[in-house]
Amino acid sequence: MEYSEIDLKEGKIVLSKGVENFKEIFNEKGSHLYLTTYSYDMPTEFLEWLLKSIEFVNDIKVVFNVFNFDSSESQKIDFLIKRALNTNPYIQFFYNEDNHSKIISNGKKLYIGSANVTSYTKNNFEAGVITINKETIEKVERQVFDYSHLKYEPIFTDPIAPIIVPYLFIINLLKREFDYIEELLGNVDTFHFTQESNLPDDGRDIKKYLKQYLKMFKIAKEDLVTSIMAKSEEYFIVTNLLNEIENSLAAILSLDTIGSETRYFFDFIEDYRNSLEEYKEHFWRINTFENEVVIYKEKLYLSKAEAVLKMLQNLRIKWISLVKNNKFIRYNNAQKKIPIIMWLENPNLAESYWRFFLKQK
Incomplete structure (x- = not known):
């Protein structure tokens, strides 16, 4: 499947292979980076860019879930967190065993689609919608990400x-x-x-x-x-x-x-x-x-x-x-x-x- 876009009034539908589906969110600086995903493994090229963007470093929230049909939930979560902290210690992690959504927002653009924020998605056919409607972005962020510490299971990575x-x-x-x-x-x-x-x-x-x-x-x-x-x-x-x-x-x-x-x-x-x-x-x-x-x-x-x-x-x-x-x-x-x-x-x-x-x- 080659990359293609279908325009909407205040956004577009993206049809593509893997991370190309949400790549645009990382091409523009915003005030933060909020995302939900199944598993989590930031693709290397995005991580390198992210670490240079001090605005994002100050406010990164990741709400995730892991495959849990083989009774190894804890080990998978531990591995995921250790791997992520080795590359970016500032991320705020929240575990939600019911999450299967894929949302990525930088405050200016918001992606909702099928692509997980992992390297494993690169060969998959993915479909998503990217919107620039400010009111829509604020409503989604407010409902999904506001007060994440109170909504989900926080994983503390520091004493603060x-x-x-x-x-x-x-x-x-x-x-x-x-x-x-x-x-x-x-x-x-x-x-x-x-x-x-x-x-x-x-x-x-x-x-x-x-x-x-x-x-x-x-x-x-x-x-x-x-x-x-x-x-x-x-x-x-x-x-x-x-x-x-x-x-x-x-x-x-x-x-x-x-x-x-x-x-x-x-x-x-x-x-x-x-x-x-x-x-x-x-x-x-x-x-x-x-x-x-x-x-x-x-x-x-x-x-x-x-x-x-x-x-x-x-x-x-x-x-x-x-x-x-x-x-x-x-x-x-x-x-x-x-x-x-x-x-x-x-x-x-x-x-x-x-x-x-x-x-x-």
Whole structure:
């Protein structure tokens, strides 16, 4: 089968042999590289290009599955991870025994087709669709790759990832709360009445989780600093990042939590409405209050929390670049019954993972 393309409105269908099916995704830099595949073995020519693309190095997610009809699942996973880490230690791996999809996205172009990201696919006839539609790409990435640590079985390859996982849980809560607030405030001009129960809560749970996370982070920080000082002359890079993350978390905890500005806003509206009862209908038909400003204030709180996540991700990259050990540990299947939130209430559940990488050989 020779290479051929069939144009679509915002993309194309690709009919080809092997890796030619998705090669185009690697010909253009994007902000990240996310993929799902059956097995995983990056073709050499793509791997060499990938390692030169620093943008990709900072955000690579691989969701994979392996052939498991001969009871050798663990051995196959171990072999796959060891082989991949020897060539690229920055990849974030997630195992999903139900996965049979083949998706590759660099944020600008997205491939969905039949080709696995392995060298073994080179002689197969493959068919796939490549789209450049931004909205489609974002929807697929959001549904398949967002919060991969919480959706799939993470395979930890460094001590920072177990520290990131519980914080992702908090970010997920914050984003859901912000989405609700944005919808609420976006429609405020059409409301004639809203109940107290419809307003955001007082943020007590989020504040509690942030406090628990900061407590856990301080324990991890002490372990990480002790370990990095013995393993790298450039330990000050990690130490400075750890201090910045701790200070940022403390600063967020000093703020009124997300939803507070929205509650203040609605309290003000109610007081103003009661004092001008005779103008009630007119009041609700005009944009009297700066509800968009409130949205920006709520967004600012979320942005501060997301900035900490970016620092944690950067901390992971710095750690791996300074301490190369190629060790990895799978998330304990038995603990799948334990919600990630329990890592905040019982830091020892996370400790066992980050300390696995800090043990002296």
